[in-house]
Every structure is written in C-alpha cells, then in structure tokens.
Amino acid sequence: MQDTLAGLSFVLPAVVVLFTFLILPLLVAFYFSFTDWSGTRPLDQPDAYEMVGFENYQRWIIDGRRVDDFYRSVRNTLYYVAGVVPIQTALALVLAVIVNQRWLKGKAFFRTAFYFPSITSSIVVSFIFLFLFSGGGPINLLLKAVFPSFEPVSWTTNNDGLVHLLLNVFGVNGRTVGPWAETEILGLEIWEWISGPSVAMFTIMCLAIWTTTGTLMVIYLSALQNIPSSVYEAAEVDGATGLQAFRHITLPLLRPTTFFVVTLGLIGTFQVFDQIYVLQNDQTARTTTSVAYLVYATAFEGTSPSLAEASAIAIVLFIIIFVATLIQRRFVGGDQAET
Amino acid sequence: MTTATLAPQRTESGTIRTLRTILTVVALAFLVLFAAVQIVPFVLTVANSFKCDAAVENRPLAFIPRLATVTCRDAEGEFISPDEQVDGVLFTPSIDGYRGILNDQLPRWALNTAGLSLVVTLVRLVLDSMAGYALARLSFPGNRLVFFVILGVLMIPGVVLLIPRFLMLKEMGLLNTYQGYIITLAADAFGILLMKQFFESIPKEIEEAAQVDGANRFTIFFRIVLPMATPALTALTIFSFQGNWNNFMDALIILGGNTDMYNLPLGLTVLRGAGQDIQYDLVLAGSVVTTIPMAIIFFFFQRYFVEGISYSGLKG
Numbered sequence: 285m286q287d288t289l290a291g292l293s294f295v296l297p298a299v300v301v302l303f304t305f306l307i308l309p310l311l312v313a314f315y316f317s318f319t320d321w322s323g324t325r326p327l328d329q330p331d332a333y334e335m336v337g338f339e340n341y342q343r344w345i346i347d348g349r350r351v352d353d354f355y356r357s358v359r360n361t362l363y364y365v366a367g368v369v370p371i372q373t374a375l376a377l378v379l380a381v382i383v384n385q386r387w388l389k390g391k392a393f394f395r396t397a398f399y400f401p402s403i404t405s406s407i408v409v410s411f412i413f414l415f416l417f418s419g420g421g422p423i424n425l426l427l428k429a430v431f432p433s434f435e436p437v438s439w440t441t442n443n444d445g446l447v448h449l450l451l452n453v454f455g456v457n458g459r460t461v462g463p464w465a466e467t468e469i470l471g472l473e474i475w476e477w478i479s480g481p482s483v484a485m486f487t488i489m490c491l492a493i494w495t496t497t498g499t500l501m502v503i504y505l506s507a508l509q510n511i512p513s514s515v516y517e518a519a520e521v522d523g524a525t526g527l528q529a530f531r532h533i534t535l536p537l538l539r540p541t542t543f544f545v546v547t548l549g550l551i552g553t554f555q556v557f558d559q560i561y562v563l564q565n566d567q568t569a570r571t572t573t574s575v576a577y578l579v580y581a582t583a584f585e586g587t588s589p590s591l592a593e594a595s596a597i598a599i600v601l602f603i604i605i606f607v608a609t610l611i612q613r614r615f616v617g618g619d620q621a622e623t
Numbered sequence: 624m625t626t627a628t629l630a631p632q633r634t635e636s637g638t639i640r641t642l643r644t645i646l647t648v649v650a651l652a653f654l655v656l657f658a659a660v661q662i663v664p665f666v667l668t669v670a671n672s673f674k675c676d677a678a679v680e681n682r683p684l685a686f687i688p689r690l691a692t693v694t695c696r697d698a699e700g701e702f703i704s705p706d707e708q709v710d711g712v713l714f715t716p717s718i719d720g721y722r723g724i725l726n727d728q729l730p731r732w733a734l735n736t737a738g739l740s741l742v743v744t745l746v747r748l749v750l751d752s753m754a755g756y757a758l759a760r761l762s763f764p765g766n767r768l769v770f771f772v773i774l775g776v777l778m779i780p781g782v783v784l785l786i787p788r789f790l791m792l793k794e795m796g797l798l799n800t801y802q803g804y805i806i807t808l809a810a811d812a813f814g815i816l817l818m819k820q821f822f823e824s825i826p827k828e829i830e831e832a833a834q835v836d837g838a839n840r841f842t843i844f845f846r847i848v849l850p851m852a853t854p855a856l857t858a859l860t861i862f863s864f865q866g867n868w869n870n871f872m873d874a875l876i877i878l879g880g881n882t883d884m885y886n887l888p889l890g891l892t893v894l895r896g897a898g899q900d901i902q903y904d905l906v907l908a909g910s911v912v913t914t915i916p917m918a919i920i921f922f923f924f925q926r927y928f929v930e931g932i933s934y935s936g937l938k939g
Contacts, residue, residue, distance in 0.1 A: 290840035291763030298754035299769060301810040306776050309787035316787070327794060379657060382650045396925065397658045400665070403921045403928070405869035407888040408910040411895070412668050415679070415903060422667055422683045498661065555782045558871045562892060576782040583786050591786055598783045605780050 310602070313595040317341070323583065323591035333592070340596035351471035354597065357578040358604075359472065360571060363481040364556060365608075368492045369549040375497045376545065377538070380504035381530070395505065398498030406495070410562035413491045414440065439487045440563055443571045445479025446486060482571035488559050496552070500545050507541040508534070543616045550612060554605045575601045672907035673716035675708055679903035682709035688716045695719040695904070720904030721912075724894065728882060729909060732890035737916075739801065739886060740867035743808050747863050748856055750810040755818025756844055760830070770819075776812040781872060789876045799880040807877060808867065814859050821855035822848065858927045861920065868917055887913040 317340055321333035338346075344354045383394050401409060417423050417439035424436040451457065458465075458475055465475035481489060511534065519529045557576040564572045573581065579601065583594035670686040671679045675695035678685075682705045693715045697703055708715050757763065758770050788807060789798070797803030825848075833843050849856075871888040878884040882893065891913060894905045921928060 286840060287761045288763045291757045291761030291766065294753040294757035294761065294840075294844070295763070295769055298750040298810040298815060299772075301750065301806070302773065302776055302812060305788060305791075305807045306779055306784065306812075307772075309784045309791060310779060312787035312791060313783060316790070323790065327790075375657075379654065382654050385650070387647070388651075388654075394654065394658055397661050399928065400918075400921070401661060403865060403917050404914050405871065405888045405891075405917075407869075407871050407891050408913050411891065411906050411910050412664050414901065415668065415671065415683070415907060416664055418680065418683075418901075418903075420680050420683065425684055494660070494664075551780065555780050557782055558888075561871075561875075562895070579782060580785060583789070591790060594786045598786055602780060602783045606778070609778075 313598050316592050317596035317599050319592045321590075321592045323589065336592075340590075340593045341600070344593060344597055345600055350593075353573075354575075354578065355470045355472050356476070356570060357573045357575045359477060359479075360481070360485060361554060361556070361574045361576075364485060364489055364492075364574065365550065365553040367481060367486075367489045368496075368553050369546060372493045372497045372500055373542070373545055373549060375493070376500035376504050377542075379497070379501045380508055381534070383501070383505055384508045395502060398501050400498070401495045402499040406558035407562060409491060409495050410559045413487065413494075413559075414563060417487050437483065440484050441565060441567045442483035443568055445482050445571070447478055447480030449483075450480070479571075482568065484563070484568040485572050488556070488563050488572065491559055491563075492553065492556065496549070500548070503545055504538065504541060507538055511537050539616070543613075546612055546616055547609060550608050551605060554601070554608060575604070668907055669911055670714070671903065672720055672911045673718065674714060674904065675703065675705070675717050675719060676902060676904045677702060678705040678708045678714065679907065681705040682714070685709045685712050685714040687713050689713055691715050693717050717904075720908035723905050724909050724912065727894070727905075728885070729887075729890060729894075729912065731883060732885050732887050733912070735801075735884060736868055736886040736913075739804055740864050742801075742805050743867050744860055744863040746805065746809045747811060747814050748859060751814035751859060752818045752849060752852065752856065753844070754810070754815045755820075756822050756848060758815070758819045759822035760827075761840065773812045773815055777816075785872065785876050788873075792877060797877075799878055799884060801884065804873065804877045808870075808873060811863070814863065817859055818852070818855055821852055825851060857924070861924055861927050864920070865917060 316333075318335055318337060319333040320336045320339070321327075325332045327333075342348045344350045379394075379398065382388065383391055388394075415421055419436060419438055423439070424434075427434045428436065448457070451461075461475060465473060465478075467474050469477065515533055515537075516529055519533055524532070555576045556574045557580065560572055560574050560577045561580075564577070575597065579594050579598045582597060583589055583591050666686055667683065670688070671683055673688060674682070674685075675693075693703065693708055695702060695717050696719075708717065754773075758766060758773075792798045792803045792807065795803070797806065829847060829851075830843050833847055838846075868886075869888060870886065874886045874889045878886070878889065882890075885893070887909070891906065891909045894902060894909045896902045896905075
C-alpha cells in the first residue's frame with residue numbers, strides 16, 4: 285500500500301500539468317465555441333459573454349457569411365495534405381531502399397545529410413525558402429540557367445492554381461470553362477474548388493517535403509534494417525527477382541512503418557501553421573491560409589477578432605484530423621502498427 | 624544488424640546484368656541529387672548571411688568567400704552596389720548582418736531561448752520520469768486509466784490548444800511570463816511514454832533487493848533507478864531541448880505580447896521587417912545563429928536523434 289501512495293504522488297504532478305494544459309483547453313475551446321466572447325471583455329464581469337448556441341458554427345461552417353473563408357482554407361489544406369503526404373512518403377521509402385543497399389558507401393553521410401533539415405526551426409527553414417524562392421533568388425536563377433527561355437516567377441506572391449494553369453495550357457480558363465463551374469458548393473464555385481494548390485502554396489509544399497522526407501527516410505531505414513536477410517535468401521532460393529521480392533516481401537513487412545509514417549504526415553500537415561505564418565502575405569492569404577492558420581487569424585487578426593469563433597473552427601479542425609486518421613487506419617491498416 | 628538488400632542472383636544473363644548496372648547508376652544519381660538538394664540551401668544560406676542585403680537579393684549564388692571583408696555602407700554612408708561585393712562565384716564577406724542582429728535584441732532572445740529550453744527540459748526530466756516509473760512499476764488505482772489518457776493526449780493536435788491556452792493563461796495572469804511558458808510545457812505525454820517503456824525494460828531484481836533492505840520507493844527511484852536511466856534521459860533531454868529551442872507556436876501565443884521575452888524563432892519573425900521588404904542580411908544571419916547550437920548538439924549526439932526518431936513526430 286506504500287505503492288499506492290508512491291504511485292499516486294509520482295504520477296500526480298505530470299497528470300495535473302497534462303490535464304490543465306492539454307485536456308482542459310480542449311473542453312474550454314468547446315465551451316467558448318458556443319459563446320459570443322470576442323476575448324476583450326474581462327471574463328469576471330457578469331455580461332462578458334452570452335451563450336449563442338451554434339451561431340459560430342453556423343456563420344463559419346454551415347451557411348453563414350464566413351463559410352467561403354472557411355472552405356477556402358479547407359481547400360488549401362486539403363491540397364497541401366494531398367500533395368505533401370504521398371510525395372514525402374514515397375520519396376522517403378525510395379531513398380531508404382537505396383541507402384540500405386549493400387553496395388552503397390557512406391550510409392552515415394546520407395543519413396546525416398537527409399536528417400539535418402529536421403533539426404532546424406520551422407521558422408529558419410521558412411526564411412531559407414523565402415530567400416531561395418525570392419524574385420532574384422537562387423531557384424529562379426538556376427531555372428534560368430537550365431532553361432534560357434524561363435521567365436522569373438514571383439513564387440511567394442502568386443495565387444494562380446496549378447490545375448488552373450495546366451487547364452489554361454489547353455485553352456480552358458474561368459471564362460471558357462462553361463457555366464457548370466460556376467455552381468457553388470459550400471461557399472465556393474466548383475471552378476475555385478478544382479484550382480489546385482496555388483504557386484505560393486506549392487512553394488510551401490516543397491518546403492514541407494524538403495524538411496520532412498529525411499526524417500521519414502530514417503524511420504524507413506531502421507525498419508528495413510530490422511528485416512532479417514534470411515527472408516530474402518529464402519525468396520532468392522525460390523527464384524524471386526529483386527522487384528518481386530520488393531513487392532511481395534519488403535512492402536508488406538513495411539506496412540506498420542508506412543502506417544506510422546502516414547499518420548505522422550497527416551497529423552503534421554493538417555496542422556501546418558509556422559510556415560504559413562512566415563511565407564504568407566496579404567496577396568496570397570486567399571490561397572495559402574490553412575485551417576490552422578485561420579484559427580489563429582480569426583482569434584488575433586483582422587478588424588473584429590473573436591476567440592469564440594476561432595474556438596469553433598479549432599473544434600472542427602480537431603474533428604477533421606480525427607476523422608482523417610480513422611480513414612487512413614481503414615486504408616493502410618493500422619491494426620498491427622508499431623508505436 | 625542485417626541488411627535487406629536484394630542479392631545478385633548467381634545465374635543471371637548479360638541483359639539482366641546491364642539492367643542492374645543501369646538501375647544502380649540511376650539510384651546513385653538520384654541519391655546524390657537529393658543529398659545536394661538537402662545541403663546546398665544551407666551552404667547558400669550561410670554564404671548569403673555574410674552578404675549585404677542588396678547582394679543577397681541580386682547575386683545570391685556566389686558562395687566562395689574572399690579573405691577580405693567589406694562594410695555595406697561606404698564612407699559617405701551610401702550602400703555599396705552588389706557588384707562591388709560579388710564577382711562570379713566569389714564574394715567579399717561582410718559581417719554587417721551579424722553586427723545588426725547583435726545590436727538588436729537577438730542576444731536577449733538567445734538567452735531567453737536557452738533559459739526556457741533548459742528549464743522546461745529539467746522539469747520534464749523529473750515529471751516525465753516520475754510518471755513513467757509509476758506507470759511502469761507501481762500498482763495504484765487508476766494506473767491503466769492514466770496510461771490510456773496519456774496515450775489519448777498524444778492525439779490532440781497542438782493548434783486546437785492555441786486559443787484556449789491563451790485565454791486560460793490570461794485569466795491566470797501568466798500571459799507574457801516565463802512561468803506561463805514553463806508550466807504549460809512542464810510535462811509531455813511523449814516523454815512519459817518513453818520513460819515508461821524504458822523502465823519496463825530494466826530488470827526488477829535490483830529494486831526488489833533494495834526493498835528487502837528497507838528502502839522506500841522514493842529512495843529506490845532517486846538513488847537506484849534514475850541513475851540507471853541515463854540513456855533514456857539523454858534521449859528525452861535532446862528531444863525536449865530541440866523541441867523548445869525551435870518552438871514557435873507556443874512562444875507566439877504565450878510570450879507574443881512582449882518582445883523582451885521572445886525566443887529566437889519568434890524574434891526572427893520580427894527581424895524580417897514589415898511587408899514584402901525583407902531584411903535578408905539580418906534574417907539569414909539570425910537563421911544561422913539560431914541553427915548553430917542545435918547543429919552542434921546534433922553532431923555530438925546524433926545517435927540519440929536517430930534512435931529516438933520514431934517518436935519525434937509525436938511530441939506535442
């Protein structure tokens with residue numbers, strides 16, 4: 285019974301901290317999402333706020349006057365997630381398989397080089413990319429050197445959607461696409477929904493892939509190194525080619541790792557904030573605001589900031605991330621996932 | 624450690640061998656290209672942090688420094704032209720950017736960052752290891768429940784907590800205080816689970832022997848168990864220190880109202896300047912200064928980064 289006392293006193297400080305700053309805030313956000321509190325009136329006054337039911341959700345998510353802002357941020361986030369997660373996962377896997385080859389010298393060098401970006405601050409990486417992709421910056425100069433006909437692009441201020449740009453090559457644009465594209469769904473015209481990520485958002489996606497791929501590669505690499513070579517020897521005896529062995533042995537054995545890597549990717553990308561904070565500017569707010577950034581902007585920026593409305597968006601984001609994780613559990617199969 | 628390569632088959636024809644060689648060359652080229660993509664931006668960043676603002680914007684590719692130095696303003700106080708500083712891939716370094724950030728609040732921000740990271744890490748080492756030990760070894764009512772709650776806490780996305788943390792700290796009078804930052808991050812679910820897992824992996828016998836000798840749980844934990852946990856504590860130290868050194872979002876919310884309290888990531892966004900006119904010399908110098916301490920720690924403790932990496936993305 286000494287254990288009971290010791291156990292409780294050992295665990296209590298950490299539990300109090302986690303409860304106060306991780307669980308309680310969730311409940312607080314939930315509560316205030318049903319109020320009209322802007323954040324300015326002191327809470328100890330009796331008339332600081334009123335309960336307004338679903339009004340905030342109505343205004344932002346259902347059919348109120350801010351739904352277009354919300355769903356635009358949903359669109360931006362979805363393009364970001366859908367672009368970053370598959371590419372970084374596939375790149376990480378391919379790189380890990382190459383680094384794991386027996387003939388490769390200098391494994392440690394490649395591991396270090398690939399991992400290094402992830403120890404730097406997201407803000408530092410954002411500034412590096414702001415510099416790389418600036419008007420007279422290295423990316424434009426390199427592209428100009430390789431393709432002499434290339435016209436420098438203003439990467440970080442360009443709102444053109446990649447899909448729109450591609451369609452424009454075939455002569456399809458907002459005027460010629462036809463009336464069907466003007467149909468409004470959830471506050472946005474279909475034409476706006478299918479824009480693809482803007483050039484500015486594409487820059488931020490490159491940043492994310494550049495930073496994260498190395499980390500994921502190291503995770504894949506350690507998983508690959510845990511596959512006993514006897515498995516491959518057996519396959520070889522049975523006459524399997526290298527590609528067959530990869531498809532039927534390596535990939536299935538890496539399934540738990542892939543689940544883990546995709547989960548990390550989803551949770552991280554759905555919350556993208558720091559990079560947007562640095563790389564966004566007034567011109568590109570429309571195409572680069574993520575849902576996470578919208579939460580911040582609603583609470584602290586603009587002419588009428590509102591903590592209550594921001595809380596409502598935060599709660600919806602929480603549900604989105606939760607559902608996304610459930611869906612991918614279905615697809616990638618997390619029942620055997622390692623932790 | 625086994626290597627899962629695809630061994631060459633003994634009976635392979637000439638075409639297969641040629642194909643294999645081509646594949647190897649392509650793979651190697653891809654690897655080297657990707658490594659260059661990862662490294663070159665850092666090289667350019669360091670080189671350009673030693674250039675004047677105009678040269679960063681107009682001659683960013685020069686990366687080989689000469690042995691001389693220049694100042695960005697001439698005797699009359701006019702900015703020198705980029706061509707005076709850069710010639711092809713060669714450039715004459717200037718330390719004006721570094722001088723600029725040193726005269727600014729950067730030293731203060733660096734101290735804040737170091738202090739906050741250190742204190743949060745120390746507190747976490749104590750709270751996380753105590754909780755981890757209790758979950759691993761001590762049977763108390765609610766042990767399983769606490770464990771599952773901590774697992775669940777890992778799933779809470781940080782951005783959802785932004786607003787409510789802000790208003791809770793405001794109500795507690797802890798907004799824009801170091802204490803507010805420290806107490807908010809004083810324990811983390813990842814650290815607790817890491818320590819729990821470690822304590823479960825060490826043999827019980829030593830603790831049992833000490834118990835027979837009449838030592839109580841507190842003595843056993845602090846005198847016997849904790850000294851054995853050095854590897855796990857090192858991993859936790861590095862992850863917590865790195866996470867806090869680079870922590871932008873929590874600093875923005877908790878310390879954002881007082882520039883004297885900023886940490887380096889938050890300070891960098893101030894160095895940037897307003898609008899589109901970015902002060903590249905200051906920003907890049909600040910980026911280098913922010914990164915160097917972490918780079919040093921990384922090169923000395925690389926093993927721990929790589930070992931603990933599977934948890935990295937889970938930290939809150």
